Amino acid sequence: MSEQTARRAAVLGHPIGHSLSPRLHRAAYAALGLESWQYTAIDLTEEQLPAFIAGLDDSWAGLSVTMPLKQAVMGLVDHVEPLASVVGAVNTVLVQGGGRRPTLVGANTDVHGIVAALREGGSGGTASTAAVLGAGATASAALAALAELGCAEPVVYVRSLGRTGALALAAHRMGVHPVFRPLAEAATGILDVDLVVSTLPPGGADFLVPEVAGRQVAGVLLDAAYDPRRSAVGAAWAGAGGSTVDGERMLLHQAVEQVRLMTGQPGPLTAMDAALGDALG
Incomplete structure (x- = not known):
């Protein structure tokens, strides 16, 4: 994947305004030189989730999923990784290109x-x-x-x-x-x-x-x-x-792993830790 390829990612949940994920992921993109990548927070209820998932295209890299959607999203992806299946919860959706529509893979970084x-x-x-x-x-x-x-x-x-x-x-x-x-x-x-x-x-x-x-x-x-x-x-x-x-340490380390899965590059722990510290004061 080229560093110049624009990709999107987001954290989903309800309510979602409190989420620190955008701060962490944006700091990671900056540290990795992924200047064209975007990360947002999207407030979705369980009833709204299926339509959103169905509309994903290959401009998306992945999703962070919070409560109350971690179980609901499992039935909406193409594959669920073994660990997520065993745990019974998906907190990460990877959008993989190829074919007429992207393949959605559910993972768990918690x-x-x-x-x-x-x-x-x-x-x-x-x-x-x-x-x-x-x-x-x-x-x-x-x-x-x-x-x-x-x-x-x-x-x-x-x-x-x-x-x-x-x-x-x-x-x-x-x-x-x-x-x-x-x-x-x-x-x-x-x-x-x-x-x-x-x-x-x-x-x-x-x-x-x-x-x-x-x-x-x-x-x-x-x-x-x-x-x-x-x-x-x-x-x-x-x-x-x-x-x-x-x-916050659990939040940080699960996000570092999400960045690795979504970008294919090691999550920049130091930069993300600094962003977390700034966000929490």
Whole structure:
């Protein structure tokens, strides 16, 4: 692909105004010399998604897909890569030219983002015990990431034990055997594990602060939420002696992998990290 070939990419979701993806991808294009490439944010509901996907042509390089569209888009692409199929969520659509219409490939870079963020945060690349908070698409990616790090029997803390079917099915496809427990039990259950990944919405894990404060922890905590940049539970965890990985690191590393897949060039981590820091202040 020529550097001068104009290509388009976008992040899709609803609502999408908060997304930092445009800042990250545009910084990458500038660093890679892809001056003619464009990256935008497009607000789409699940009902609007099929028509948008059907209208893609070979001027597009790819799409970043956020909630609530990560499952809905799976049935709209031509191929789903094995990891995305196992996880049950697509956060990246690659638009590949050739033929009368482009071929759309669904991929998942969230797993890469979680693994890279945890390794960066001092996990050592392995984990024998782990806990996940939440049961959505990011929790599924977290299970795949933990399996890659060596933990196949994590404990998953959820608000409703009756709504874990999709996550349990995804775990089965991964060869992971989670134990599901009520979210209220996380207050004591996360204190002595190697890795903790919270996939709850911003502030969703703040109820753990009183339990963590004043205790001694040694594991690594990744809070996938990044608003605020350091969550209350992250601050408490660091204060208790643990290692904390802020959610922005997962966002950064999954975006770096998206850039690689869409452009065919290594994602420029340093330039994208600087853009993220500027965006978050």
